[in-house]
Amino acid sequence: xxDVEIIGLSKDFGSFVAVExxxxxxxxxxxxxxxxxxxxxxxxxMRMIVGLEKPTAGQVLIGxxxxxxxxxxxxxxxxxFQYPVVYRGTSVARNLExxxxxxxxxxxxxxxxxxxxxxxxGITDLLQVNVDKLDNAxxxxxxxxxxxxxxxxxxxxxxxxxxxxxxxxxxxxxALKSVFQELRQTIIYVTHDQTEAMSLADDIALMNDGKIVQxxxxxxxxxxxxxxxxxxxxxxxxMNFLRDSFVIxxxxxxxxxxxxxxxxxxxxxxxxxxGIRPEHIGASVEPNSNSVEVAVTSRSIxxxxxxxxxxxxxxxxxxxxxxxxxxxxxxxxxxxxxxPSKIFLFDSDGRAIVATLSGA
Amino acid sequence: xxxxDGTSSADLPSVRLGEAxxxxxxxxxxxxxSWVVALIFFAPIAWIAMxxxxxxGQILSxxxxxxxxxxxxxxxxxxxxxxIPKFFFNSVLLSxxxxxxxxxxxxxxxxxxxxxxxxxxxxxxxLLLSTRFVPxxxxxxxxxxxxxxxxxxxxxxxxxxxxxxxxxxxxVWILKGFIDGVSQRFDETGLVNGASRAHVIFRVxxxxxxxxxxxAFVFNIIFVWxxxxxxxxxxxxxxxxxxxxxxxxLYQGGAVNWTYVSALGTAYxxxxxxxxxxxxxxxxxxxxxxxxxGEV
Numbered sequence: 001x002x003d004v005e006i007i008g009l010s011k012d013f014g015s016f017v018a019v020e021x022x023x024x025x026x027x028x029x030x031x032x033x034x035x036x037x038x039x040x041x042x043x044x045x046m047r048m049i050v051g052l053e054k055p056t057a058g059q060v061l062i063g064x065x066x067x068x069x070x071x072x073x074x075x076x077x078x079x080x081f082q083y084p085v086v087y088r089g090t091s092v093a094r095n096l097e098x099x100x101x102x103x104x105x106x107x108x109x110x111x112x113x114x115x116x117x118x119x120x121x122g123i124t125d126l127l128q129v130n131v132d133k134l135d136n137a138x139x140x141x142x143x144x145x146x147x148x149x150x151x152x153x154x155x156x157x158x159x160x161x162x163x164x165x166x167x168x169x170x171x172x173x174x175a176l177k178s179v180f181q182e183l184r185q186t187i188i189y190v191t192h193d194q195t196e197a198m199s200l201a202d203d204i205a206l207m208n209d210g211k212i213v214q215x216x217x218x219x220x221x222x223x224x225x226x227x228x229x230x231x232x233x234x235x236x237x238x239m240n241f242l243r244d245s246f247v248i249x250x251x252x253x254x255x256x257x258x259x260x261x262x263x264x265x266x267x268x269x270x271x272x273x274x275g276i277r278p279e280h281i282g283a284s285v286e287p288n289s290n291s292v293e294v295a296v297t298s299r300s301i302x303x304x305x306x307x308x309x310x311x312x313x314x315x316x317x318x319x320x321x322x323x324x325x326x327x328x329x330x331x332x333x334x335x336x337x338x339x340p341s342k343i344f345l346f347d348s349d350g351r352a353i354v355a356t357l358s359g360a
Numbered sequence: 361x362x363x364x365d366g367t368s369s370a371d372l373p374s375v376r377l378g379e380a381x382x383x384x385x386x387x388x389x390x391x392x393x394s395w396v397v398a399l400i401f402f403a404p405i406a407w408i409a410m411x412x413x414x415x416x417g418q419i420l421s422x423x424x425x426x427x428x429x430x431x432x433x434x435x436x437x438x439x440x441x442x443x444i445p446k447f448f449f450n451s452v453l454l455s456x457x458x459x460x461x462x463x464x465x466x467x468x469x470x471x472x473x474x475x476x477x478x479x480x481x482x483x484x485x486x487l488l489l490s491t492r493f494v495p496x497x498x499x500x501x502x503x504x505x506x507x508x509x510x511x512x513x514x515x516x517x518x519x520x521x522x523x524x525x526x527x528x529x530x531x532v533w534i535l536k537g538f539i540d541g542v543s544q545r546f547d548e549t550g551l552v553n554g555a556s557r558a559h560v561i562f563r564v565x566x567x568x569x570x571x572x573x574x575x576a577f578v579f580n581i582i583f584v585w586x587x588x589x590x591x592x593x594x595x596x597x598x599x600x601x602x603x604x605x606x607x608x609x610l611y612q613g614g615a616v617n618w619t620y621v622s623a624l625g626t627a628y629x630x631x632x633x634x635x636x637x638x639x640x641x642x643x644x645x646x647x648x649x650x651x652x653x654g655e656v
Contacts, residue, residue: 052548072551079552081545088568099553143549150553 002063002153003028003186004049009058011044018044020210021058026203031180031187032215033197036207037233042190045207046156049188050077062154078147079156082163084139086131092118093127096146103150113149120182121145121175137168141175148179157189161196176200194234206230228350231275237308239344240281240318242274253357256314259290262340266355275344281320282337283309283330291335299327309334405629411622419618434623443605444624451601451628453516454591455584458523463576465524466531467569471561473532474539475547485536488529500593507594514596522590527580534579534646538572539565575646578639585632602628 004026011019019041026032034042047053049060051072059068067075087095093114100110118124121141126134131142140160147155161172177200180187191197197204198218205215206229214226225231231239246255248268254261255274284291294313302308307327309320311334320336340357347353411419413430438444473481491499503522504513512518542565550560566573588603595604602624609620636643 050552052551072548073554073556075552076554077552079549081549083543083545085543085545085549087564102554102559147553 004154004188005061005064006045006049007059007061009045009048009060010056011041011048011053012056017210019048019055022210022212023058024205024212024215026186026188026205028186029184030202031189031200032203032205033189033191033201034205034207035191035194035197035201035233038192040207041210042192042207043158046158046188046190049154050079050156051075076152077154077156078150078152079158080140080143080147080160082159084136084143084163086134086139086142088132090131091128092123092131092134092142092145095131095142096149099146099150113151114145117145117149120148120179135165135168137164137172140164140172144176144179148183154186154188155183157187159191160189162191162193173199194236206233208233224352225275225344226352228273228275228346231277231344231346231352235277235279236302237278237319237321239275239277241346242276242316242318243272245314245316246271246274257292257336257338258340259292259337260359262343262357262359264345264355264357266353268345268353268355270347271345271353271355272348273346273350275346276318276338276342278308278319278321280339280342281318282339283311283320283322283326283334284337285326285329285334287335288337291337294334294336296330296332296334299330311336408622408625408629411618412626414619414622416618419622434619435627438620438623438627441620447600447602447605448627450595450599451585454519454523454599454601455581457516458520458584459527459577459580461520462524462527462531462580463535463573466528466535466576467566467573468561469528470532470535470539471565473536475544485533488532491525491529496589500589503590504593513594514599516599519591519595519599522594523584523587526587526590527584530583531576531580534576535569535572538569542568571642571645574639574642578635578643579646581635582632 005024007023008021009019009023010017010021022045034045036042044053048055051060051067051070055068059066061067062075062077087098090098096114096117097110100113105113114127115124118127121144123138123141123145126138131139134142140163144157144160157176160176161169164172173196180200189197189200201218203215204218204221206213206221208229214221214230216224216226221230222234225234225239228239228241232241242257245257246253248264248271251264251268252261253264253268257274282291287293292313294311296309297312297317298310300308301324302321305324306321307324307330309322309327309330311318311320320334322330340359343357345353345355345357407424410426412434413432414425414428415431415433418425418428472478473485478484507513507518507522510518512521546564546568547560550564551557555564585601586603587601588607591599591601592604592607595601600608606621606624606628609624610616
């Protein structure tokens with residue numbers, strides 16, 4: 001087991017910069033998920049780590065050893081792709097065994113490793129089945145098992161459950177989770193799906209435009225986004241950003257969104273954007289002492305029977321999530337409350353400002 | 361019981377039956393028609409094959425004889441010609457030899473085109489086929505001169521090189537289609553798992569494009585087996601193949617030796633007919649350039 005360190009890693013495709021001078025460490029024994037929208041460079045970054053893509057600049061270190069110029073086949077890594085790669089026309093066991101034979105693993109050890117990994121992934125009953133008979137989810141399990149059985153120093157996953165149908169997705173995700181827990185190994189996992197990232201990651205490296213925006217455990221990423229992109233990308237729907245919607249004077253923030261001014265502790269002078277997550281906005285049908293009246297512009301039902309409201313105040317459009325029952329009653333008016341502790345402030349570059357807000 | 365439009369429901373099945381039988385009749389007509397067309401196409405071969413078992417008189421009789429006492433004399437006579445084994449040997453050596461080399465070369469070329477996409481791949485692929493734009497006869501003179509300079513005339517090496525060149529373009533096209541159909545993730549998984557590039561090419565990709573290899577092999581064998589012009593021009597008595605032998609036999613002794621030509625023609629068609637019969641399905645996948653495989 002080793003950590004993976006990248007230093008100033010870049011990749012250009014002609015004039016397009018896919019990865020821009022990224023430096024970070026993927027800690028030993030940790031599952032790090034590279035999360036970001038498509039085209040953000042996460043797959044390119046992973047392919048450079050394994051050596052399938054040649055970096056334009058920068059270095060890749062595995063366990064402190066510079067492997068930037070080492071051939072892929074010598075990097076002692078394992079990788080699972082979006083497309084489930086299996087050797088057709090042979091049994092599952094044979095699929096797992098072939099790379100082990102190539103690695104000159106003894107027969108007894110081969111059997112031991114195959115049985116072990118099959119047990120973790122729940123494919124023991126399938127070992128003698130021809131892989132051609134398996135569906136995509138089954139084949140992907142075989143691909144995962146094959147890489148795990150090789151015991152590489154680092155395991156890489158490139159959107160492994162994207163090609164799998166919805167019902168098998170959950171099962172495969174569960175299987176991966178148990179593999180990860182069992183292995184406690186250095187794992188880098190690429191996905192664009194935030195729920196997948198949240199449920200599998202120890203750390204999430206959020207990527208945008210070829211850079212890592214923030215590398216942090218999932219709950220930190222959710223509760224302390226480093227910038228507006230992080231706030232927007234995590235959460236469904238993403239965070240609301242209200243530009244020029246408040247004034248801060250002498251440590252006191254006043255805003256039409258708040259019934260009373262709140263105190264700001266920290267260096268909030270540069271703040272121009274106020275961020276609030278839709279699920280943190282309290283909305284009710286009746287006014288109360290600290291609520292503000294807003295217009296309801298549209299209403300839709302989102303996941304879990306919750307209602308997603310589109311609201312407007314002072315020319316600012318924003319979203320809020322409320323329970324279905326009260327959502328139903330908010331036809332054109334609603335009264336909202338913004339808990340000060342859930343408010344984020346960002347500067348003109350979109351960077352988060354470290355500040356605490358509290359009611360007067 | 362009646363239906364809304366007044367006809368009794370008992371009539372309905374028979375109406376449908378009528379439609380069905382009409383469809384059947386059309387189907388029968390269509391297949392009958394295709395059989396007739398196929399038989400017309402097959403007629404010259406049938407004529408040669410029948411003639412191989414006839415005497416000269418029977419061959420030339422008008423109207424043609426369909427019922428006759430078959431004789432094997434034409435074949436025994438033909439095989440008494442000391443040059444015949446040589447012709448067969450040459451045909452087999454030139455076609456099998458050159459096509460095997462061509463496929464080995466084409467497979468590696470197709471792999472490179474498919475995976476490494478060197479700059480100008482599309483143009484190179486286009487250029488490869490360009491030799492097929494012009495009728496072969498247009499190349500005869502330059503090749504004749506070139507082969508003279510290189511001392512390649514009437515040599516196996518020269519002709520095999522020529523036929524390799526003749527077979528490579530089409531083979532690269534077929535095989536690239538097939539290799540494109542094998543996900544690159546196979547290559548990459550192999551490399552990550554510690555395999556060499558050679559292992560990936562021959563042990564991972566090659567087994568998955570076997571139908572393409574067979575298709576390219578059969579197609580090119582057909583081309584080379586039937587090639588006449590260049591064998592006639594660039595070859596000689598040591599290297600002539602059966603098509604040239606058939607051509608020269610037509611003019612042997614001032615008159616067409618019909619029994620010889622038909623016996624040799626039949627013996628010549630047979631190996632190819634057997635090959636094509638057994639590999640029909642590969643010809644079909646070959647003609648689609650491996651694209652009908654529904655895979656990412």
